[in-house]
Amino acid sequence: MNLRNGLIMLVIILAVAGAVWMGGSKGETSDEAPVKGPEESTAKSEEAPSSPPQDSSAVEKPQQGFRAPNFKLRTLDGKTVELTKNGGKPSFINLWASWCPPCKMEMPHIQEAYEKYGDRVNFLMVNLTGTDDLDKMKEYLSSEGFTFPVLLDEKGEVADRYGVMSIPMTYAVNEEGVIIHKQMGAMSREQIFDLMEQLVKTK
Secondary structure (H helix, E strand, C coil): CHHHHHHHHHHHHHHHHHHHHHHHHHCCCCCCEECCCCCCCCCEEECCCCCCCCCHHHCECCCCCCECCCCEEEECCCCEEECCCCCCCCEEEEEECCCCHHHHHHHHHHHHHHHHHCCCCEEEEEECHHHCCHHHHHHHHHHHCCCCCEEECCCCHHHHHCCCCEECEEEEECCCCEEEEEEECCCCHHHHHHHHHHHHHCC
16 A cells, blocks of 8 residues: 555656646747747857867858858849958858748847947848748848848858858858857847947958
8 A cells, every 4th residue: 555655646746847848948938039940049149169170260061160151132122232242351151031020139239239240240130031021121131121131042041051040140250261259149249239249340
């Protein structure tokens, strides 16, 4: 009888523990929007590899310390922009979509940074057009008064090349084309302006 009571008690404890765990999971929120699959839910920066190869800056890879994968995209106003043709300036690459709430959270801060640093930093706001609604995206930009350059990733080539699983995703690239910072998730105003200062100091 004691053994039976002990087993019943064990089952009850396990059931309660499971219910508590499930309840905690339901309360989580995310500052990233998934594109192709689940991703960690907290915004975070990526540290450089502990022991990157000595020639890492010559290898294209969407990671800090490596050369940013090149791309060429059309802008909303019909121009063509290529990452490697940077005019000797560092670049700020942000992958986003108009249906993404976390993307919209940081947009006003990016616009403010563009107005202050746009003459020293290339702003490449890469819209995941293949998953977005072009008309709604244009309406959103117009209603908010955003003037930063928007690049159209219509075929998802940049998203694939950079292995994007969630957005927003941001890369800071120095004037030599090497990634000095990678950020997953929405950034605060302070984070964006700190990143701008890092970029202009690399010149």
